[in-house]
Amino acid sequence: MTTTIPDTTTMTIDSTENLTVGPELARSWLLVNGSQPARFDVAANSAADAAVLDVEDSVAPADKAQARENVLEWLGARPEDGEQNRAWVRINGFGTAWWEEDLRALRDVPGLDGVMLAMTESPEHVTRTAELLRGTRIVALVETARGVQNLQAIATARSTYRLAFGIGDYRRDTGFGENPMALAYTRSQFTIASRAANLPGPIDGPAVGALGAKLAEATGVTTEFGMTGKLCLMPEQTATVNEGLSPSLSELSWATDFLGEFEAEGGQIRNGSDLPRLARARKVLGLASAFGMRLPEGYDMHFEAPTDTYHC
Numbered sequence: 001m002t003t004t005i006p007d008t009t010t011m012t013i014d015s016t017e018n019l020t021v022g023p024e025l026a027r028s029w030l031l032v033n034g035s036q037p038a039r040f041d042v043a044a045n046s047a048a049d050a051a052v053l054d055v056e057d058s059v060a061p062a063d064k065a066q067a068r069e070n071v072l073e074w075l076g077a078r079p080e081d082g083e084q085n086r087a088w089v090r091i092n093g094f095g096t097a098w099w100e101e102d103l104r105a106l107r108d109v110p111g112l113d114g115v116m117l118a119m120t121e122s123p124e125h126v127t128r129t130a131e132l133l134r135g136t137r138i139v140a141l142v143e144t145a146r147g148v149q150n151l152q153a154i155a156t157a158r159s160t161y162r163l164a165f166g167i168g169d170y171r172r173d174t175g176f177g178e179n180p181m182a183l184a185y186t187r188s189q190f191t192i193a194s195r196a197a198n199l200p201g202p203i204d205g206p207a208v209g210a211l212g213a214k215l216a217e218a219t220g221v222t223t224e225f226g227m228t229g230k231l232c233l234m235p236e237q238t239a240t241v242n243e244g245l246s247p248s249l250s251e252l253s254w255a256t257d258f259l260g261e262f263e264a265e266g267g268q269i270r271n272g273s274d275l276p277r278l279a280r281a282r283k284v285l286g287l288a289s290a291f292g293m294r295l296p297e298g299y300d301m302h303f304e305a306p307t308d309t310y311h312c
Helices: 037-044 061-075 099-106 123-132 145-149 151-155 167-174 184-196 212-224 235-244 249-264 274-290
Strands: 028-033 050-054 087-091 112-117 138-142 160-165 229-232
Touching (some): 028 087, 028 235, 050 061, 061 087, 099 112, 123 138, 145 151, 160 229
Parallel strands (some): 028 229, 050 087, 112 138
C-alpha cells in the first residue's frame, strides 16, 4: 500500500562536482546592487543559479554611470584561478536615459551571460534591445499593467528568452495587495504565456526580506502557479528558493519507483495514465539530475502518483 505521509528525510545533493544550472532551468536569480562591487564575488559564489548585477532599480540616477563601470570592470576580469567572471545584468528600461548607454557598454563584454530588461511593456522593447545586443539572451521583466496586458506578444517576441514578474513595481502601478490571491490572475498569465510560447517557466518576483518558513511559503506560492524561478534580494534566500523550486523528495521517490516498475514490465504503455506519468517521471528525474539531487541511500518510502496524471 502506498502512503502520502510527508517525509522529512533530507535530500542528498551530489557535491562531487560544481554543477552549473543553465538559465533555462535557473531557480534563484540573485539581484546585486551595481553600486556595491564588493558584493559581486559574494553573489557569484553563493548558491544562486544566476547572479544578476543590477544597474537599474537599486541604483540612484546619480550613480548609474559608476554602477555600470563597476559591472563592466568585474565582468571583464579574470580572478586568480583564470576563470572568466560571469553574470547577468539587469539593465534600465527601454526609453529611459540610460537604456542605450547600458546596451552599448555591454555589447562586447566577455562575461555577460544575458540581460534582464526592466519595465518591458511591448515586444518592441525586446526586439530593439536585441538589435543592439545581438546573440544575447534577454529576460523580459514585466512590471506594469500595460506589460501584463501584452504578455502574450512579449513572450512570442523572437528574442525573448524567459519572462520575469516585477511584483513591487506592478503593485505600485496597479494598487494590488501582497496577498497571493490578489496576484493569482497575474501569475497565471505569466505561466500561460510562457508555456504557449514554448519558453522556460517564468521567474516570480522576490519575497522582500523573507527568510526561513516565510520564504519557503512564498516559494510554495511560486510553485503553485507553475513558475520555475524566483528573484532573490539576499544570498541567504537562494538555498531556500533552490530547494523549493526543485523536485521534492516525494516526487523523486515516486518517479524512481514508477520508472523502475514501468521498465520492469517491458516498457510498454499499459493504460491511459502511463503516458502522462511517464512524461512527468522523466521530467522529475531530468530536473533532479540537472540540480545534482538523488535519493538517500537505503531510502524506502513510496508515494502515490501526482493527481494530474490520472486518466479521466
